[in-house]
Amino acid sequence: MSQVVSKANMRFMRPMILALVLVTMGLSAPATSHPAASQRDYTLLLYCDWNYSGCYGAWFYSEEVTVVASYGQLDIFPGGSWGYSGCPDCMRMVENYGPAPQPVEGGGGEACAIPTDFHQVGSGTDSGSGTLHFEYTWSSSTGNKADLSACEMGERVSGYTANPFPSPPFKAGLSPSDPTELSFEATRDAEDNHQTPGPFVTPFTGATVTASQIYRYRCPCNNNNAWVTLMGPHDIVRTVTENGSGGWKFVISKSGSSATINPLQ
């Protein structure tokens, strides 16, 4: 399969009215002329779908808005996305036609809110059973965390030095997705629990698995909705070693904190 993918920030795109289509966030309304509101940041995601010989795209707004879109010779797909026959024309379409849907209602031109001052709260703690617990908090660039409702906060863990984990001593078949990516709405604080499914398998033997973690965010109104790293990378290290008393122990560590199972049974 061959595929062309492009991201374009259409912020300054001039509308070219060939067809008016009113697209609301989930609702349709009669197509009428609206005075253009102030420009808002938004992102266009676009890819060329060779299977269907067309482009496919979607827009993200920093707030709920009503838009009047100029689509030119485009087909409108359900969901406010659009199609355009002829993949090679994908980029030319963006450059020459510029769907550039302009918000006409909602918002009021608020500033783009992004997370700031992301930091760990206290030290990591051993919450038992080999689970290492962390808490994180952050602020909004606007001073109001509720303004981050359009943003995602999340993590990416990748680069496991052994995948699947060696067994023994780890449970057989332990094979995490690499990368592991998780996200949630950025209006609330975060907690992070690093755990290791058991049971550990005998005969115990020394082993270490390390992975690299970053914390990150993305907001539709910022950086084309691409992820922005806030913290990291830092290592998450899982180790099984002899405990000095004739047995074995498991230690998981990150950012100077650790959790332990000692002895392993």
Place this chain on the structure above:
Amino acid sequence: MWKQIRIVVVSVAIIATGESIVTQADARHQPITMACSLPSESMLGEPLVLECTVENQSGDAVWVDFGWNRIGQFQLELQASGSALQRARPSATGLGGVSSSGKVEVLPGAHYVQRLLLNEWLEWSRPGMYALRVHFGGTISTSVGDVLEIVRDYALPFRLRPGVPGELSRVAESLLKKATLSSAAQDRIEAARSLSFMRDPAALPCLRRLALLRLWPGDAIAGIERVGTEEASRILTELSGSTDPDIASRAKASEARLKSRRK
């Protein structure tokens, strides 16, 4: 049609002295309530979402501890006639990971709705009658730490009718629309996750688009794998050739697991 279940709650009246008095009365007349609901009828293959609403009609803010990822304090039991009882408690799987703090503040006069995608934690494969029991093990407390009593157990029967491909396609399109166009991140994330747990071939075109949009490629590819049909395999093969190394590696791993299951 199923009659709506009338939910009677035990609620708390806070008197001027600051002491709590527990009384039992109808939810509509109490200052702080929790009520959980579920559509009484759904289609097989359609995402089924439990909604629990905390309403604060008191004059003070309250804190609700929903646990891990704001759903960890819900315990679920599903019984279908002639089938074994399923139990589930949402929790971090595998190696864990980052999640939203479970504590939510509900201001005076406000309400908060927590949604839980049942398809992620329970499985069903046949049309018919089902009985869902929900237990909330979390707490609702005042700003000074007083724990409020609420109704914690809910019985929610529902009927699943056979899936209709055309209708399921429309459901999938609607979820893709929400996942890509909703202004609230939470709505986008939940829609993408719901789409990925449809476990129905009708969802495949939208899951493929979601993967190609590179928004939640992990959810999209896992959803394609869960469908597990020949068409799903074909899409995974296609995605394995993606120029995005993450998408390509995830798709290859999913495809390998599908092939392994078929052997």
